[in-house]
Amino acid sequence: MKHMMKSGVAALALAFGANAAAAEGELVLYHWFEYIPQELLDKFTEETGITVTMDTYDSNESMLASLKAGGIGTYDVSVPGDYMVSIMAGEGMLDTIADGELKNKGNIAPDWADPSFDPGRQSSIPYQWGSTSFAVNRDAYDGDIQTTDILFNPPAELQGRINMLDSQGEVMAMAALHMGIPQCSTDREQLKALNAMLQEAKQHWASFNSDTAKEVLVSGDAAVGQIYDGFSAKAREEGANVEYAYPTQGYIAWMDNVVLLKDAPNRDNALIFMDFLLEPENIAAVTNFAQYNAGLNGVESFLDPALAAQPEKNPHANAGPGVFIEVCSEEVQSVYDQIWTNLKK
Amino acid sequence: MANKQFDIKSYPGFKGITLLCLVILYAPLVVVTVYSFNASQSLTNWEGVSLRWYSDVFTGPESGKFKTAAKNSFIIAIIAATTATTIATLAATGMVRGGKFRFRTVSFGLISLPLMVPEIVLAVATLIFFNSIGFERGLLTILLAHIAFCIPFAYLPISARMQGIEDSYEQAALDLYATKRQAFTKILLPLMMPGIISGFLLAFIVSLDDFIITNFVKGAGVETLPTAIFGSVKQGIKPNIMAISTMLLSVSIVMVTISYFVSKSDNTK
Amino acid sequence: MAAGAASGGSATTDTYKEARTWLLLPAWVTLSILVLAPVLMMLIYSFLTKEFRGGVIWEFSLAAYDQFFFDRGLFGDEPPKIEWTYITIFWRSIWQAAAATLLSLAIGFPTAYFIATRSENMRPVWVFLITIPYWVNLLIRTVSMKFLLRDQGPLNDFLMNIGLIDSPLHIVNTNFAVQLGLFYSYLPFMVLPIYAAVERYNFALSEAAADLYASKWTTLRRILLPAVKPGVFAGCILVFVPSMGSFLAPDLLGGAKNFMIGSLIEEQFKGNAGNWPFGAAASMVLLTMVLIILMFSARQQAKADKAGG
Numbered sequence: 001m002k003h004m005m006k007s008g009v010a011a012l013a014l015a016f017g018a019n020a021a022a023a024e025g026e027l028v029l030y031h032w033f034e035y036i037p038q039e040l041l042d043k044f045t046e047e048t049g050i051t052v053t054m055d056t057y058d059s060n061e062s063m064l065a066s067l068k069a070g071g072i073g074t075y076d077v078s079v080p081g082d083y084m085v086s087i088m089a090g091e092g093m094l095d096t097i098a099d100g101e102l103k104n105k106g107n108i109a110p111d112w113a114d115p116s117f118d119p120g121r122q123s124s125i126p127y128q129w130g131s132t133s134f135a136v137n138r139d140a141y142d143g144d145i146q147t148t149d150i151l152f153n154p155p156a157e158l159q160g161r162i163n164m165l166d167s168q169g170e171v172m173a174m175a176a177l178h179m180g181i182p183q184c185s186t187d188r189e190q191l192k193a194l195n196a197m198l199q200e201a202k203q204h205w206a207s208f209n210s211d212t213a214k215e216v217l218v219s220g221d222a223a224v225g226q227i228y229d230g231f232s233a234k235a236r237e238e239g240a241n242v243e244y245a246y247p248t249q250g251y252i253a254w255m256d257n258v259v260l261l262k263d264a265p266n267r268d269n270a271l272i273f274m275d276f277l278l279e280p281e282n283i284a285a286v287t288n289f290a291q292y293n294a295g296l297n298g299v300e301s302f303l304d305p306a307l308a309a310q311p312e313k314n315p316h317a318n319a320g321p322g323v324f325i326e327v328c329s330e331e332v333q334s335v336y337d338q339i340w341t342n343l344k345k
Numbered sequence: 346m347a348n349k350q351f352d353i354k355s356y357p358g359f360k361g362i363t364l365l366c367l368v369i370l371y372a373p374l375v376v377v378t379v380y381s382f383n384a385s386q387s388l389t390n391w392e393g394v395s396l397r398w399y400s401d402v403f404t405g406p407e408s409g410k411f412k413t414a415a416k417n418s419f420i421i422a423i424i425a426a427t428t429a430t431t432i433a434t435l436a437a438t439g440m441v442r443g444g445k446f447r448f449r450t451v452s453f454g455l456i457s458l459p460l461m462v463p464e465i466v467l468a469v470a471t472l473i474f475f476n477s478i479g480f481e482r483g484l485l486t487i488l489l490a491h492i493a494f495c496i497p498f499a500y501l502p503i504s505a506r507m508q509g510i511e512d513s514y515e516q517a518a519l520d521l522y523a524t525k526r527q528a529f530t531k532i533l534l535p536l537m538m539p540g541i542i543s544g545f546l547l548a549f550i551v552s553l554d555d556f557i558i559t560n561f562v563k564g565a566g567v568e569t570l571p572t573a574i575f576g577s578v579k580q581g582i583k584p585n586i587m588a589i590s591t592m593l594l595s596v597s598i599v600m601v602t603i604s605y606f607v608s609k610s611d612n613t614k
Numbered sequence: 615m616a617a618g619a620a621s622g623g624s625a626t627t628d629t630y631k632e633a634r635t636w637l638l639l640p641a642w643v644t645l646s647i648l649v650l651a652p653v654l655m656m657l658i659y660s661f662l663t664k665e666f667r668g669g670v671i672w673e674f675s676l677a678a679y680d681q682f683f684f685d686r687g688l689f690g691d692e693p694p695k696i697e698w699t700y701i702t703i704f705w706r707s708i709w710q711a712a713a714a715t716l717l718s719l720a721i722g723f724p725t726a727y728f729i730a731t732r733s734e735n736m737r738p739v740w741v742f743l744i745t746i747p748y749w750v751n752l753l754i755r756t757v758s759m760k761f762l763l764r765d766q767g768p769l770n771d772f773l774m775n776i777g778l779i780d781s782p783l784h785i786v787n788t789n790f791a792v793q794l795g796l797f798y799s800y801l802p803f804m805v806l807p808i809y810a811a812v813e814r815y816n817f818a819l820s821e822a823a824a825d826l827y828a829s830k831w832t833t834l835r836r837i838l839l840p841a842v843k844p845g846v847f848a849g850c851i852l853v854f855v856p857s858m859g860s861f862l863a864p865d866l867l868g869g870a871k872n873f874m875i876g877s878l879i880e881e882q883f884k885g886n887a888g889n890w891p892f893g894a895a896a897s898m899v900l901l902t903m904v905l906i907i908l909m910f911s912a913r914q915q916a917k918a919d920k921a922g923g
Contacts, residue, residue: 353817353824353833366721366744370744370801372759374747436637438630439630441627442631443633444627455641457908458650460856461859462859465884466894473655489648501849505844505845506845509814509845525629525632529630540810543810554751556752570751575753604738605739
């Protein structure tokens with residue numbers, strides 16, 4: 001039996017010893033879980049003959065941790081969120097795309113062509129964008145929900161029935177909007193007030209949960225949930241009487257981007273893939289799948305018409321500004337960590 | 346069974362607690378099974394009976410992914426649990442039947458180490474370690490990591506069992522000129538079987554269910570069931586996961602039933 | 615120590631003394647390379663300077679341990695006080711894990727005993743019955759468990775229907791739910807080792823005790839328990855120790871409003887903080903603590919054995 005085991009291990013090593021490196025006609029994609037339809041990858045392979053190997057992650061931070069621990073040089077492209085693009089650029093993890101290397105670059109919508117997190121789109125192209133705020137169950141509360149008070153200073157009906165995302169970035173950014181202070185403020189009084197406000201608000205929260213953010217709304221376990229716009233739409237489609245809020249104080253905007261990683265083993269194929277995703281028809285397939293928004297010109301005709309009409313996609317007239325989560329300096333980040341630990345100690 | 350014997354063995358309430366235990370263990374699985382037949386996309390709303398999620402598992406766009414993931418998971422779990430159980434059995438013999446020796450405490454500490462280190466730490470550390478020695482990530486890295494952290498789960502039941510076995514049986518065999526090897530394989534091992542099976546099963550379910558370490562040490566494109574499943578969870582749990590789970594359950598229940606009848610017919614011979 | 619702590623009349627013996635090194639070698643080698651080496655690396659990391667957003671700078675620093683034990687205020691410039699935050703988190707994890715272990719023992723011991731006293735060909739079936747649920751992914755099981763326990767869930771409906779309670783029991787997002795999550799994650803790890811030990815138990819001993827007019831429960835306490843103690847001990851380790859670092863199931867059921875050690879450490883490697891040295895230091899504190907608890911209980915067990923003869 002021992003002998004069998006040994007040869008079994010050897011066979012495994014031969015059969016599966018991951019061979020992610022630069023074989024011709026390959027592309028190694030490091031992507032979020034469930035964020036690209038398999039059909040689209042098949043189409044890409046069909047059109048170009050390039051086979052795609054995909055590895056997945058569950059958060060921007062875990063992707064960063066894995067790349068830091070030695071993943072650079074394994075993958076060609078990954079799909080970080082806005083703030084993570086600037087962090088990765090700062091870490092020297094991104095390769096620069098020279099002018100003319102992407103023939104479809106002109107398809108990028110003007111709004112997204114020169115974002116603050118990657119000026120001039122040197123290493124990235126838009127993937128999907130959307131917003132994060134919160135949804136309220138209208139059976140539980142019929143008052144005004146277009147205010148961050150719902151999360152941080154909730155009316156009596158909603159107290160103890162609030163689910164927050166278990167994510168420091170989203171909670172802190174929303175809290176800053178609520179208090180009307182800049183994100184990553186260095187002002188001590190403001191930071192102290194932020195700390196105190198969160199301590200106070202926590203008493204009214206039932207849970208921190210990202211994995212089942214949608215389920216708790218559908219099941220009615222939570223009457224308010226901090227949530228992404230696409231998730232809120234899905235909760236509504238599943239029968240929950242929830243309304244997605246665009247608070248007057250503002251909401252969080254986010255954009256995921258396809259980036260070219262440094263030391264990509266298949267750099268040319270990565271560029272072909274990015275050009276592929278810059279075709280309106282292809283990126284529209286992602287949008288129809290994930291129910292967010294594309295950042296290209298000319299996608300409208302390929303989109304599911306029901307998508308554009310969703311209330312989650314159409315901020316009302318009094319909605320505050322959509323702001324990206326900012327990247328804090330090391331000093332402020334360590335205060336933020338302290339506040340977050342205080343909140344959950 | 347003799348009436349007196351039965352009396353001595355049975356304690357009032359123990360049967361009730363065992364049934365309670367089974368109810369606790371299986372109640373969530375009833376939910377899983379029921380919702381795998383839900384026509385709706387949702388996990389919490391019931392919209393009628395349908396087999397759509399089962400067909401989705403086999404014909405949906407991700408069917409290939411789940412098939413490979415299931416295959417990987419089982420290959421890894423079987424090899425890892427077998428190897429870990431073998432290593433643990435040998436180690437337990439050394440520890441329990443090896444007399445007093447200096448490194449015994451250290452050895453026990455080493456064997457329990459995978460239990461004590463939080464998974465995420467072991468995950469990051471193992472990844473850095475594999476990278477620093479230039480070991481390419483793939484199924485093999487997952488397998489090695491699983492073997493290592495399965496060892497204590499196999500070791501503890503085995504050594505607990507061995508401590509309950511007096512060595513008089515082996516001594517008797519040795520007195521009758523059996524070799525040490527024979528005493529080990531012919532006497533000790535059969536007596537150890539319930540401990541070994543327990544250890545193997547624990548190692549098996551630990552390996553089958555591991556997400557954190559696997560997700561870090563796996564190579565690009567290699568998926569196991571937990572990593573494939575967690576993906577879907579991030580986008581909201583879809584009933585196709587429930588369908589996969591239900592099928593896994595059915596497979597395991599069929600296996601148990603078969604093994605039950607096989608052992609029964611063995612005994613009645 | 616613990617593993618060797620003898621009981622039930624069988625101390626460690628030296629039948630395979632000469633082969634000892636060879637028997638232990640596979641375990642030593644595997645664990646040294648695959649676990650000890652990475653852990654030692656983490657030990658070194660805990661004494662290095664943190665690199666912002668993950669990673670380390672190779673300069674010696676005690677900052678990680680300082681952060682763990684001393685509170686220097688929100689901005690890190692006040693005179694140091696003792697830091698209670700992390701001690702609180704550790705203490706909470708310890709008692710949650712202990713409660714879960716007791717709960718597992720209370721349910722697991724009778725179950726294991728019951729299984730071990732079934733007929734020989736039914737035992738494997740029962741053992742499988744206990745482990746089969748664990749073929750289904752932990753997350754899926756836990757989400758379903760949460761569904762059952764909800765305020766408007768089937769359990770509360772059932773209890774109200776039979777008239778046992780008037781208003782729903784509020785279980786989800788409580789401390790009890792955390793313990794339930796841990797209990798549910800590790801139950802077979804209690805049952806199987808105890809089963810393996812009881813299965814070996816010689817019931818003639820119980821009969822002898824009964825002949826001497828010992829009551830059943832006295833027999834259980836004085837004869838059976840000491841004989842199967844290694845199994846109970848192994849089960850408790852297998853539930854308690856992993857529970858200390860676990861967070862997935864308890865967070866999902868308990869609402870994650872308070873850090874468990876596991877989630878605190880996870881946050882250092884995968885969250886915004888990216889403070890690897892601090893994560894490593896917290897792991898080392900955890901490791902030390904678990905080692906102390908293990909050694910202490912092993913010593914207690916050895917003492918009890920000597921005293922009990």
